[in-house]
Amino acid sequence: MPVIMGTAGHIDHGKTTLIKALTGIDCDRLVEEKKRGITIELGFAFMDLPGDRRLGIIDVPGHERFVKNMVAGAAGIDFVTLVIAADEGIMPQTREHLEICTLLGIKTGLVALTKIDMVDEEWLEMVKEDVAGYLSTTFLADAPIFPVSAHTGQGLDALKSALSELVDTYQPRRRSDLARLPIDRVFTLKGYGTVVTGTLIAGSFKVGDDVVAYPKGTTSKIRNLQSHGQPVQVSPAGRRTAVNLPGLEVDDLERGEVLALPGTLFPSLVWDVELTCLASCPRSIKHRTEIHFHHGTRETLARIFLLDREKLEPGETAICQVRFAEPMAGVFGDRCVVRAYSPLRTVAGGRIVSPLGRKVKRFAEPGLEPLRRLAGAARDEVIPVQLELAGAEGLSFARLMVLSDLESRELDKALKRLCDTGGAALVDREGREGRTFVAASVVNRLMDELLAAVAAFHKREPLKQGVTRGEMASGFGRGLSPKLFHFLLERLLKTGKLAAEQEMLRLPEHKVSMASDQAKLRDTLLGIYDTGGLTPPNLKDVLESLNLTFKEAQPVYKVLMDQGLVVRIKEDMFCSAAAFKELVAKVAAYFETAREMDPSNFKDIAGLSRKFAIPYLEYMDKEKITVRVGDKRQFRRK
Known part of the structure; x- marks a missing residue:
């Protein structure tokens, strides 16, 4: 399974020089980096190991001004090589980089004590003890320390052997589906067009796949894939990958976006996060604090909304909501890093418990309790x-x-x-x-x-x-x-x-529960319409005979219709449902031998005058029993 190693450490402690000595690859590719002699952007290399294996390497900048670039690189690594210069020992970015690795959930690594050619044996032993003591409370407590010199080559073979052994024994857990590649570079390559690179942290890509860059939703199709400079048809999780995306310009994409398959990610403005404030943080994190939020290769401004307290003290962990100005695409369990808005320094980090956060009322246990359960x-x-x-x-x-x-x-x-x-x-x-x-x-x-x-x-x-x-x-x-x-x-x-x-x-x-007077009225009305058959009395005459208004009688008429006992033919005309059913049967029988029926035919069939015949014909049209064609009717069922 592919494995990615990342470096960490203070500026000028020899991270890039060490990688060049191990692999022959200079990770400083920018003119500005050559000119200033420091790493500014992420660098990438690989080291061939026995057994036809290849270790991917991400080199990160050590300057405090470029920590955001360091976080972008560290987000894709499996284990870390912490680089500490023997002539300086532990420095500010040594501490911050190690804290970032811890917050990102990295649990394995080793230590390279560089520039040993610049110190004597006594000093070297003292620095080794100091480093071991500092690391004793970190995830590198049991990590081996390798004194090396990139200039003389001393100790490099032992370091290479240790890296090979670590790759042999390390089994990273990665999802085989839900392919995601956080983009760390976007550029144009002559003859290919737009290319993005990143570490495939889950799933796999193959040539011909339709892909989407989240959260913007920019779409393309993979034309070519490369890994460590070699063309491949399929790139699995854990491999440094370059993806050629036709039909897109460099300006259409940016670092921080996530390349994935269509319909697999769901950008949101709110995430629920289990956040831990670093014990080394100089002050607490207050509710609604604006921060720099790092996830994958993306850095964005956000606000922290504490749900069960007013402030998060150093060393404390709590469920909070992080709210963004623009949607972010994440997955349950993803790690994140929080840096203070000003002065810039790493203050917290944590794990996403829901990348599709919903509104939660502060200090309300019914909303908070499920989130706490989710975190554990x-x-x-x-x-x-x-x-x-x-x-x-x-x-x-x-x-x-x-x-x-x-x-x-x-x-x-x-x-x-x-x-x-x-x-x-x-x-x-x-x-x-x-x-x-x-x-x-x-x-x-x-x-x-x-x-x-x-x-x-x-x-x-x-x-x-x-x-x-x-x-x-x-x-x-x-x-x-x-x-x-x-x-x-x-x-x-x-x-x-x-x-x-x-x-x-x-x-x-x-x-249906009717009062006694309503029940009596029901029976009276039913009797009137049963007696009337197809020639019932006018509604006005019925109501006058009973000394009622329609408003008073309407509920009972509704019951009769609901029970299928009375049919409303038109606004002021009701008739017995049984009588109407017999009429429809006569019409159906007529159409057994006839194709059309005019009004005079209908009057003969029903035995009705024009006064009653026309309303019944119109009602049967409305109920789709018959259909009018000119002055005649046809039977719909026929």
Whole structure:
């Protein structure tokens, strides 16, 4: 598996010179670097090892003014070679670089004590003891120290052997999917066009892949790939990679963007971060402090919003939100570094617990508790918490890929287990971003709320059979996705907690409850229309005979229509539903032998005068039983 080594250390301690002595490659490529004799930008080299292996190397600048470049390089390394000059010992950037490596989660490395040709043995031993003592409380506590001289070659063979052995034993854990390449260089190469370089920190790229530069969303297709100057068809995770992107200009891209496959990253203005303030920080970090935020190869201004305190003291760790002026694309578990706005120095760092942060009320435990659980969750415990935080919005499979540390196969199995054990529900199988899942606790809460909404409707409208799906969708379901609303309804109907009659929804136990006077009116009206058949009395005459207004009688008419006992033919005309059904049967029988029907035919069939025949014909047209063609009707079913 490819491995990347990075250097760290104070300016002029010999990092670049040491790499040249080990590999024959001069990492200082800029004219300004040659002129000033210091490293300004990141440098790249490789060292061939026994067994046809190759160690990628990133050389970082040591000057305090270029620490941001150092962070960009360190973000892609697996282990570090801390370079300390024997004639100077531990210096400010020795400390800061080591702190940055710690914050980035680097846990392995060794120490190169350079320029030993400039000191005597006694001094060298004293410096070795001093370095060992300083490193005793760091991740390099047990790291071997190799005295070397790039000028005389002393100690270089031992260092090379140690590096080879470290590569043999070191097994970096990298995701094989979710390909990401944080861009650290953008340039034009004659005959190729625009090229970007970076360390592929996950997944792989192959020639012909469609790619997107996040967060801007610039798209292209990989024309060529190179690794350490050699063309390749596929570049795996952990390898320094140059990507040739046709159709783009240098100005279309910039350091800090992340090259990935389409639809795999989701830039956001808010991240939830588990942040640790360095014990060496001279002061606390206050709520809303503006900072320089480093992630991958990108540096940007941001503000820290502390959620459970007013300030983060040196040595303390807390969950906070980092808010950006422009969207950032990250993945759960990514490391970040925070530097003070002024004076510039590293003050904190941490781990992303959600790169899709949501609004959280400060000092509110219900919102904070899941974030704390997320920070300490085992890999298989992350998904339920992320779904819980997502609420009714749910999460697509693609978003869960960036919100967890699981590869696609693992994630697929974890979601299946979660759904099988009742911890989550698959609410959309064909969403724009793939399958969408919602936490079971959220589904259960929403089903209870939907049932409560139907019960409240019954209480408000006791004379109605129920509420239509459309009314529920535009009311209760207004803030939900259509797929989730449909899922809730279907689950309630399937379990019998909700009943449906065509488009009408009701609680199974609901019965139209009428007061005695309304029940009496219902029976009276039903008798009037049953007696009237197809020639019912005018609505005005019915109401006058009962000494009622339509407003008073309307609820009972609605019940009769909901129960399918009465049909409203037009504004002021109702008739018996049974009589109308017989009429439709007669019309259907007529069309068994005829293709068309004119009004006179209809009057003969129904035995009606024009006064009644025309409203019935128009109503049947409206109900799509018949269709009017000129002055005649045809049967739609035919």
